[in-house]
Amino acid sequence: MDKGDSIVAISPVRDCGLQERFTQYGITTMTKMTDVFKPRFFLTTLSVAILATALTGCLDDDDDDDDDDLPENSLVISTQQGDVQGIELEGMRVFRGIPYAAPPVGALRFAATQPAPDRNGTLELNEEFGSACPQGGSTFAVDSVDEDCLFLNVYAPPEPGDYPVMVWIHGGSLVTGSGGSSYEPSRLVEQDIVVVTINYRVGALGFLPHASLTAETGSSGNYGLMDQQEALRWVQENIDGFGGDPDNVTIFGESAGGHSVLSQVASPAAAGLFDKAIVQSGAYSPRQVTLAAGETIFGNSFATNTGCSDDPDIAACLRALPVEDILANQVSSSIPVTGTDTLPISIDEALSTGDFNQVPMVLGNNLDEGRLFVGIQERLAGEVTAGNYQQQVNNLLPASAYDNITVANTYLQRMQDIEGIAPNDPVIYPLALAAIQTDWRFACSNLNQMNQVSDAQVPVWGYWFTDRDAPSILPFTPRFPWGAAHAFEIQYVLANNESLEERGATAAQLDLADAMTGYWANFAKFGDPNSTDGASESVEWDQFNVDETIIDLDPATLRQVPSADFAGFHYCDFWNAGTP
Numbered sequence: 001m002d003k004g005d006s007i008v009a010i011s012p013v014r015d016c017g018l019q020e021r022f023t024q025y026g027i028t029t030m031t032k033m034t035d036v037f038k039p040r041f042f043l044t045t046l047s048v049a050i051l052a053t054a055l056t057g058c059l060d061d062d063d064d065d066d067d068d069d070l071p072e073n074s075l076v077i078s079t080q081q082g083d084v085q086g087i088e089l090e091g092m093r094v095f096r097g098i099p100y101a102a103p104p105v106g107a108l109r110f111a112a113t114q115p116a117p118d119r120n121g122t123l124e125l126n127e128e129f130g131s132a133c134p135q136g137g138s139t140f141a142v143d144s145v146d147e148d149c150l151f152l153n154v155y156a157p158p159e160p161g162d163y164p165v166m167v168w169i170h171g172g173s174l175v176t177g178s179g180g181s182s183y184e185p186s187r188l189v190e191q192d193i194v195v196v197t198i199n200y201r202v203g204a205l206g207f208l209p210h211a212s213l214t215a216e217t218g219s220s221g222n223y224g225l226m227d228q229q230e231a232l233r234w235v236q237e238n239i240d241g242f243g244g245d246p247d248n249v250t251i252f253g254e255s256a257g258g259h260s261v262l263s264q265v266a267s268p269a270a271a272g273l274f275d276k277a278i279v280q281s282g283a284y285s286p287r288q289v290t291l292a293a294g295e296t297i298f299g300n301s302f303a304t305n306t307g308c309s310d311d312p313d314i315a316a317c318l319r320a321l322p323v324e325d326i327l328a329n330q331v332s333s334s335i336p337v338t339g340t341d342t343l344p345i346s347i348d349e350a351l352s353t354g355d356f357n358q359v360p361m362v363l364g365n366n367l368d369e370g371r372l373f374v375g376i377q378e379r380l381a382g383e384v385t386a387g388n389y390q391q392q393v394n395n396l397l398p399a400s401a402y403d404n405i406t407v408a409n410t411y412l413q414r415m416q417d418i419e420g421i422a423p424n425d426p427v428i429y430p431l432a433l434a435a436i437q438t439d440w441r442f443a444c445s446n447l448n449q450m451n452q453v454s455d456a457q458v459p460v461w462g463y464w465f466t467d468r469d470a471p472s473i474l475p476f477t478p479r480f481p482w483g484a485a486h487a488f489e490i491q492y493v494l495a496n497n498e499s500l501e502e503r504g505a506t507a508a509q510l511d512l513a514d515a516m517t518g519y520w521a522n523f524a525k526f527g528d529p530n531s532t533d534g535a536s537e538s539v540e541w542d543q544f545n546v547d548e549t550i551i552d553l554d555p556a557t558l559r560q561v562p563s564a565d566f567a568g569f570h571y572c573d574f575w576n577a578g579t580p
Helices: 018-025 030-036 045-055 186-190 203-207 211-217 223-242 256-266 291-305 314-320 323-329 347-353 370-381 389-396 404-417 428-455 497-502 507-526 563-569 572-576
Strands: 076-079 082-085 087-089 092-099 122-124 151-156 163-169 194-198 244-254 276-280 361-366 460-465 549-553 559-562
Touching: 076 223, 151 186, 151 223, 163 223, 163 256, 163 507, 186 194, 186 507, 194 223, 203 223, 203 323, 211 291, 211 314, 223 244, 223 256, 244 256, 244 507, 256 276, 256 347, 276 507, 291 314, 347 428, 361 428, 370 428, 389 404, 389 428, 404 428, 428 460, 428 563, 428 572, 460 563, 497 507, 507 549, 549 563, 559 563, 563 572
Parallel strands: 082 122, 163 194, 163 244, 244 276, 276 361, 361 460, 460 549
Antiparallel strands: 076 082, 087 092, 092 151, 151 194, 549 559
């Protein structure tokens, strides 16, 4: 079908406790929402928390399934830090809550990640995940919230082997999320992949830069990226005991997780820690901000708001703050800073100059990314209307870079020309705003990055997730269809069939999930999403470097399309003009 075809809204799914969390957070008016939906930030604390809550417990519903017993000795693994004993779950060997780094508390708060200490005896693991890192208050905790939170989880096939490894970096605007129960990796494990999911520090605890902290070591911020790198070092040192191949590691992530993957691709400190990378909707803000700017924009205001700016030892004051004060005063979205040992230059500069970890890559995004954010915004802050549409555009875009009146009018016309929406239909305004977010923030940056990687002669494959009937991952339906919204593709790789079927997935969508899982697994195995033995029944996915095509991940029309079609649908010439 054409991407502009009209569709029917998805029916609501089970609540997952989300409606209660709306009211618990105490945000019900537009006045309060002006503090939440701040201009030019990628995702707000609240909207990310809503997404994390919706995913938590909604993708993984099958932990209590009965399985045949595995030999007990296959569940006891020796690591550099001591033995761990896992459990059998859904035909996998599962090891949840393994500490991969020293707890980042006391002097290690706002400090570089340190290796996990050695343990005595065997660490007996169960179905519980380790604590999620502090985020947004306990209302939105994925499991529990504690600064002692640097845990990872390993999911391995039942038989020992030498399997490729995939390390999942969760999203959440770098302010929320965890590697816990939101993700169900059995599809990938069934493809003979060892999957690792990780926690890392988020919010101010993970990304706050401040001059007083920089004075200690010459750098500050990016602690969450350092955590990710320490987790990858743990994988290098220990994953062979779980049946994984440390010489065949793929990192993959979505949204802020995808942005993290790109940051690791750009980081010299991550060299040699992974061999391939998959970026799902992570192309936003590729220029990031400098350390000096971050210290000014984020660090100074945080220190002032927490009462530390007048302390003679600001760094000590920051480390002594109660977690609740940190969460109450952190900004609504985090971003890595450049000019540091972890990230000397931005993603954009690294990719454009070829100065990055040159590993095979998959890059992609969804057709309707912005509908997730606008749908949540309308749910909480009121509708986007003819009366406030222009202001909403102004809030989203940097006024110094764009003629926002032209942008607003162009996208109202786009809704008529491409989507077939009548000019007097009230949904034209939220859908136009969502399309601006999709194209400006995600799609055209993603296409630009594919070209940058290709120009560096690094193998890259591009995808376009376009299933506008994808099962909803949220417990409410907006007044417009979700479409192929931000994060809706995750379930096609990190959820099992039962979860998908509960949310109304069709046979064709289950086939798409099989195809996507196969592509992801093949890429992890071979550095190519296509099966090397020709056994796959999926459409061949050509390398972007060869003919500038990308794969259109739609259950009805799984096919390759010219990148020019992608660029045309998302108005990339318009945005690449610089000042439309």
